[in-house]
Amino acid sequence: MTASIGKDEKPPFTIEQFYKYLEQKKLMAARCDRCGSMFLPPRPLCTDCFSKELSWVQLQTRGKLVTYTVIHVAPEQFQSMAPYAYGIIELENGVRLPGLIRGLEHEKLTVGIDLQVDFDEGVSPSWPHWTRYFFRPP
Amino acid sequence: MRGRPLVAVVSAGLSRFGKREGVSGRELFVEAALEAFERCPNLDPKRDIKGLFVGMMSECFEHQGHLAPVLSDWTGLLPAPAVRTEIACASSAAALRQGIFSILSGIYDVVMVGGLEKMTKRTTAETTEYLGMAADFPLEQWNGITFPGLFALMATAHMHEYGTTEEQMALIAVKNHYNGALNAKAHLQKQITLETALESRMIAEPLKLYDCSLISDGASCAILARPEIARKYAETPVYITGSGHGSDTLALHERESLTSLRAAKNAAKEAYTMAGIEPTDVNVAEVHDCFTIAELIAYEDLGFCKPGEGGMFIEEGIPRLDGRLPVNTSGGLKSKGHPVGATGTAQLYEVYLQLTGQAEKRQVADCEVGLTHNVGGSGASCLVHIYRRG
Numbered sequence: 350m351t352a353s354i355g356k357d358e359k360p361p362f363t364i365e366q367f368y369k370y371l372e373q374k375k376l377m378a379a380r381c382d383r384c385g386s387m388f389l390p391p392r393p394l395c396t397d398c399f400s401k402e403l404s405w406v407q408l409q410t411r412g413k414l415v416t417y418t419v420i421h422v423a424p425e426q427f428q429s430m431a432p433y434a435y436g437i438i439e440l441e442n443g444v445r446l447p448g449l450i451r452g453l454e455h456e457k458l459t460v461g462i463d464l465q466v467d468f469d470e471g472v473s474p475s476w477p478h479w480t481r482y483f484f485r486p487p
Numbered sequence: 488m489r490g491r492p493l494v495a496v497v498s499a500g501l502s503r504f505g506k507r508e509g510v511s512g513r514e515l516f517v518e519a520a521l522e523a524f525e526r527c528p529n530l531d532p533k534r535d536i537k538g539l540f541v542g543m544m545s546e547c548f549e550h551q552g553h554l555a556p557v558l559s560d561w562t563g564l565l566p567a568p569a570v571r572t573e574i575a576c577a578s579s580a581a582a583l584r585q586g587i588f589s590i591l592s593g594i595y596d597v598v599m600v601g602g603l604e605k606m607t608k609r610t611t612a613e614t615t616e617y618l619g620m621a622a623d624f625p626l627e628q629w630n631g632i633t634f635p636g637l638f639a640l641m642a643t644a645h646m647h648e649y650g651t652t653e654e655q656m657a658l659i660a661v662k663n664h665y666n667g668a669l670n671a672k673a674h675l676q677k678q679i680t681l682e683t684a685l686e687s688r689m690i691a692e693p694l695k696l697y698d699c700s701l702i703s704d705g706a707s708c709a710i711l712a713r714p715e716i717a718r719k720y721a722e723t724p725v726y727i728t729g730s731g732h733g734s735d736t737l738a739l740h741e742r743e744s745l746t747s748l749r750a751a752k753n754a755a756k757e758a759y760t761m762a763g764i765e766p767t768d769v770n771v772a773e774v775h776d777c778f779t780i781a782e783l784i785a786y787e788d789l790g791f792c793k794p795g796e797g798g799m800f801i802e803e804g805i806p807r808l809d810g811r812l813p814v815n816t817s818g819g820l821k822s823k824g825h826p827v828g829a830t831g832t833a834q835l836y837e838v839y840l841q842l843t844g845q846a847e848k849r850q851v852a853d854c855e856v857g858l859t860h861n862v863g864g865s866g867a868s869c870l871v872h873i874y875r876r877g
Contacts, residue, residue: 364625367625368625389741390625390626390738415644415745416640416641416643416644416647416745417640417643418636418639418640418642418643418691418692418693418694419689419691419692420631420632420633420635420636420639420691421688421689421690421691421692422611422615422633422635422690422691423615423631423633424612424615424616424619424628424631424633425612425615425616426631427631428612430631432689433631435630435631435632435636435640436640437640437739437740437745445740445741446626446740447626447627447630447632447738447739447740448626448630449630449631455692460643460644460647477629479629481629481630483630
């Protein structure tokens, strides 16, 4: 992505930038140029080798379900969706991502199934004005 | 350093846990403090106690920030300085450790440590929201995770990796309710059957209502003294010989394991090494059973059994009151209750009772070494302390 921008012009390694990319339907992680460690969410510093030389890398959106639950008692803003499935998927390079699982019968949830990251349109109308991503069967 | 007393616990106090109508957090703390003062007649609180360290998780429950000096005021300790520590549900074990540091530094001879939370005046939705703030916001809260949900993710992983069963988790609930029924200060003093636990309503699969701890009001405290002067205040002091603290990533998906807490293993290692003991030396333990799976994982992280064998450990009855290593004799967070900020020093209170022979119907015979294990959030924080009868 954006190979033309120079080192000093890299978008900042912030949560805000992570969600800006999601709004563009891009799942991005920070990778340390020195030691190769991957960070999702990104941090402004490689917390493994303390390098500040980082790059944004776009991740494949296909992953495997590592663990899951079905939430019956939900926070207020999610109550209309309950019961809903939630899990952690493992993407390439061992990077993991947590999120809601939509469009899959709960009986079919099992460790190891393939799931696809997908994105809602736009951002939340109120704070923090972020896009929502979710997982669905491929 | 190995095995040397770090500090002495010369007294401890605990409010009754439960739904405490009409009583605010500060008043609950006075209830706990008064018990600690009354147990220690040679102590002049205003003259002797030089500092107060107190854990509370959230100012949202009572819309009260800056509570620490209020507690110094309400307990009669002013002008003793006070500070609040916060690492979610491990806030008061963190206060305990700060109290230990303050004595080891040579600055104070006698301090009070403790914690509180007043939770039940809020709706379930509000409580869920406030507790949920201790989970990672950008990825976890934003996506609708709950605390039962986070521990459910660990439970699913543990079941998948080791074949742990819902029945084994339910046995932990049955055990802790059995113990809690013997504790007059417990929130829910009733025994339950395995069927009751297994058939209770689903909260976050595979965790059901009886896999979850209680939302409670309560406060706890202890008075710590430099070991050399402990006998001035207590005939039978309890010595803290090990203190360990571990941290990890706040978000679960970034941890190296979903079936074990690195923060707990590191805290345990630090505490065991400091105390110069092995897990097999422990006679009684209070562990953080915010959910049954958390207690099962604690057996493994504390070295009471091998990784993956927590299910067999409970099936064999080892952590029961009549077992080889009784765990959560107080009833634990499950039955005694979990006013989150109070929990760490409430665990200390039970171990103090056990090691001084005051645990009444739940007294474990011949116990000399005790342990507490207090987890913050989904495991980004954990403290382990080790105690020895004086």
